Amino acid sequence: MTIYNESWEAVIGLEIHVQLATNSKLFSGASTNFGALPNTQACNIDLALPGVLPVLNEEVLKMAVKLGKALNANINSPTSFARKNYFYPDLPKGYQISQMDKPIVEGGFLDIELEDGTSKRIGVTRAHLEEDAGKSLHEDFEGQSGIDLNRSGTPLIEIVSEPDISSPKEAIAYLKSIHSIIRYLEISDGNMAEGSMRCDANVSVRKLGSKELGTRTETKNVNSFRFVEKAIQYEIERQISEIESGNTITQETRLYDSQANTTRPMRTKEYANDYRYFPEPDLLPVVLEDSFIKEIHEDMPEMPTEKKLRFIKEYGLSEYDSSLLASDKDLANFFETVADESKSAKLSANWIMGELSAELNKENLNILNSKVSAKQLGLLIKRIEDSTISGKIAKDVFEKMWSTGNEIDAIIEKEGLQQVTDLSEIETMVSKVINENPGQLQQYLSGKDRLFGFFVGQVMKESQGKANPSQVNEILKKKLKE
């Protein structure tokens, strides 16, 4: 538990909206592609023309069931839809089809890992299906706003956590964990910048040890992991300082301003919102057969936590390495290919998190766009392991592979980088080095043991780094004694 000001604690719950990666919309056959010309992907149903009716996309049910299972939750059957009524120009029907009483997913949890290596269980209250709204573009159209309804009707699942989160760091760990799960399940690309994952944070503070919850605020639509952390941090500090200066917290919705790093209240209306939820009469309750749920469950890929445990067990990796590699499905797949090729899991993990990550970060690439394939990286490590090249040369080779796109063996051959493992060749080089440095030999023999390193370096230099260092050591020891 993070303690603020030594006498306060924070109570945080997150509402995460995830756009589901379907081809067509939740209730219409229009495309969900991102970035089309305005209103070219808004059909008569998305526009709420008079007389149109919704028909449910089956894929959405499958995706929701997968998520529910990954969150260790119950799947409700029947699950039903409700209308949430409010007026906004990007909401064509004047109501959003959502779920109220019987959300498809209810009562789950997620174990998150904290920085100190411990884990914490965060309750998931529910996850419900609903349709996304369109967009209001506020650029100036002669003082008016333009409404684009391409996004209208795109399926969303809203994941609501219990207020079990106690710090901005925990909030991020939870958010990243959800992000990792939806990517694993391939139900969403989870791209926060494009809005396919959005987060609202409910934050309140209370005196340490108090059982009663403080008044909470909801901070809306924060569009990056970093901003979520900052927005929550700001909000906690704001609330503490308000209360400490004798003010009370107003229950309200606030917006995060990333430039100023502050939150500010949204404009309030004369009357409070009253969404008047009621059962959607255009849709019947959805019965999900046990066999349907079972089939989906059995088809589900390995989840991050399972994968992490397997990495520890199967590859003998550390908890830290496993957790990092398993957090992203593509990264984990990449690792497995490298490890299978190289037969050295530990070295594979080190290379991926070291050299490869550095290059990826430098060029802002994601693992799928790596210029060195998993197979090639695996071979590189194999060449180190089988002593074809030394670890030092391997780094240069990797850089060449990265910049030229050439294959490892071609580079080794072309540049003649093959490690010298021929004993007689090394012996010749060792003898040459000893003969050329009589002074150093004298000092070494008179007890300056640390000069051994000098001789190793000279031999390696002589071999242009290609001699096998352990063989060099061995032969040097022998020759120096002679």
Next chain:
Amino acid sequence: MKLHELSLKEQLNGLIEGSFSSTELTEHYLNRISNLDKDLNSYITVTADLALQQAALSDERYKSSKALPLDGIPIAHKDIFCTEDVLTTCGSKMLSNFKAPYSSTVVNKLSSEGVVILGKTNMDEFAMGSSNETSFFGPVKNPWNKEYVPGGSSGGSAACVSAQLASAATATDTGGSIRQPAALCGLTGIKPTYGRVSRYGMIAFASSLDQGGVLARSAEDSAILLESMSGHDPKDSTSLKEEVPSFLDSIDSSINGIKIGLPKEFFERDLPEYVESSTKEAIETYKNLGAEIHEISLPNVDLSLPVYYIIAPAECSANLSRYDGVRYGYRCEDPKDIEDLYMRTREEGFGSEVKRRVLIGTYALSAGYYDAYYLKAQKCRRLVANDFSKAFESVDVILSPTTPGTSFKSGEKSNDPIEMYLQDIFTIPANLAGLPGISFPCGNHDGLPLGVQLVGNSLQEAKLLQAAHQFQKVTDWHNKFPEV
């Protein structure tokens, strides 16, 4: 005999036999409309050019022996059914400029059977009303007596068929909007089981109650048209996946032994003497046809009116939120901000009955009242539906008057919503339970027709049409038409 005096079935036979062409028939109706409808106001839009094009195509199909089942029959659509490239107003200023960019399933189905569309008929605004006085396009007159209302909300469809300005018409029924105008205009009107006719493209009033159907001159004509309109539609999630039987095939069979239930709660009501006597006469007719008459009880049926006036407005309050002046339809002049756009567009675009219902529905769903009104109404709805399920364990159909009386004068009830709502006390229960109901003429009082209603169990439209047809074989009420 003049062409408009022929029934739909007779017209179909005439077309098949080549006694006249669809173009002649269509021109005949279009002439009648232009001569007579100025006064009646039963049409909002007459689609003369479209009708003549369709008729010409139909005539070609007859010539090449490729005629469709309803080829060349001129009908009218209630202006609640979206019709591609045709003005579709739902009787409202809000949609007074709305040319639909797509067609409803009902329109598509009937067009693919070869019908000719004469136009779109007048109606109470958004189907809210029982007199056709709430239409933005002015009231419709009852062809039997122009001082009287034709009923509603499908008043235009009823008046135009009654005045023989169309062979038959489509209509919709949320609480009686087909059956009540059928009774008041001397027609046969059927509201099928909820889900039998697709609601796709039928502008929503109350989604869990709305159902499309037919207004026609007889049970036989109704059977022909209903069969073509019915069937599963993947675009409507609440559409039934049941096979549609041939309604026409079964109507000629005897109803000897049919069990007719008379709900005592309906007959205990204080009804005008002429209603009681006409209904009794209808019961006698059925006895003569071999029916068994049973008194039954629907103990919760009196809850229907309050239940309906909570649920229908609640659903409509959300269904009508889309009329916001943003994407189509009416928009107020010079809105100063987005709130002003909403507030004034909806103030100016909706008439007073629509506003009343939207406000009542909003209230019934609002925080603090949801349980007391909406949820309570849904529970009571179950009680009403359960009463029907129980009743149908012992009877085949349930008979009652359709309305508490014959038509009333324009303006007589328009200032008293409750008086108006009472028009539907006999028809609303079937909508709450999703059951099929039919009204057909059974008498006349002071020159105005009167109807009797049969309600059947789920999916029993064939039985209702059969019972009505058998009645019409031994009575003449359905063959009486007003002088216009």
Next chain:
Amino acid sequence: MALSDKELKEIAYLARININDELLPSLKGELEKILNLFNKLNSVDTTEIEAMSHPLNLSQPTRPDEITEEDQREKLQETAPSVKSGLFLVPKVIEGDS
């Protein structure tokens, strides 16, 4: 059942229907009459009764996840009150205002 002016105005705002002040008293009277109709339900015992939100006791059908709608923007915007560059225009919306 009595409605206060404030309640009526709140409902009208929720429904986004402007009501002129001079119409308030008569509208209030009409609505109260309708609300009185509902009193009949108060005396009914519904504790054991399940709410009925729909006449059909069936499960919701689904459709396959396929794109079946093509771009019809031009046709769909033909009757729009105000359009520019394919966008529906409305008076300026203040960001985050909902």
